[in-house]
Amino acid sequence: MSASVTAQGAAQHEAAATTEARPLAWYGMVFFIASEAVFFANLIAAYLYLRVRAGAWPAPSDAAFTFELNKVLVGINTVILLSSSFPMHRAGRAAARGDRGALVRNLIFTAILGAAFLSIQAYEFTHSSFGPTSGIFGSTFYTLTGFHGAHVTAGLIFILVTTVRAARGHFSAKHHLAVQAAEMYWHFVDVVWIFLFTLVYLLTK
Numbered sequence: 001m002s003a004s005v006t007a008q009g010a011a012q013h014e015a016a017a018t019t020e021a022r023p024l025a026w027y028g029m030v031f032f033i034a035s036e037a038v039f040f041a042n043l044i045a046a047y048l049y050l051r052v053r054a055g056a057w058p059a060p061s062d063a064a065f066t067f068e069l070n071k072v073l074v075g076i077n078t079v080i081l082l083s084s085s086f087p088m089h090r091a092g093r094a095a096a097r098g099d100r101g102a103l104v105r106n107l108i109f110t111a112i113l114g115a116a117f118l119s120i121q122a123y124e125f126t127h128s129s130f131g132p133t134s135g136i137f138g139s140t141f142y143t144l145t146g147f148h149g150a151h152v153t154a155g156l157i158f159i160l161v162t163t164v165r166a167a168r169g170h171f172s173a174k175h176h177l178a179v180q181a182a183e184m185y186w187h188f189v190d191v192v193w194i195f196l197f198t199l200v201y202l203l204t205k
Helices: 002-021 024-054 071-083 085-097 100-126 135-167 177-202
Strands: none
Touching: 024 135, 024 177, 071 085, 071 100, 071 177, 085 100, 085 177, 100 135, 100 177, 135 177
16 A cells, blocks of 8 residues: 555656646647637638538539539548658657657658648649639638648748757757647647548538
8 A cells, every 4th residue: 555655656746747847838839739729610610600501512602613622632632741740750759869860850751741731732722623712612611721731831831940950959858849849730730631621521522
């Protein structure tokens, strides 16, 4: 009984020490991502409201426009973006170990996959059969996917800056908050895309 209490106390002390070790900026990043999550939640709620109100989707009022979604291309693009989470996670682990080489390599790999996602999305937008002014569906489609693309772009810039800093030796096993922040943000944009891909593409005829 005494040993169990001692072990439990040690575990609580370790958890408390870990929590105290997190800098204030880490919590700031958490709150920032939470605010971004609320932003996308509002966009998705508006999209769902318009979709339910229309009765059919695309809306009957959009009959004058032609909507063709390249679900195969976007499906491949989705795999590319979600796959980028793995090297980003490995970059975070490498930073925690103080392994600069692995950190830089995985950040570069993540950036390449992120750039590929944006390139394919740009191709989709420029070769689409409809535009942002093509009725309710067109405006909601480009609002949701466009804002997400902007966030991926911001995340990519964040990763590139972090890569340069990593190559210059700015991070260590004890000090790598920027890498943690980049990883958190990148996982966030990946999760948001899962919801958007499901709602905008998979659940649209």
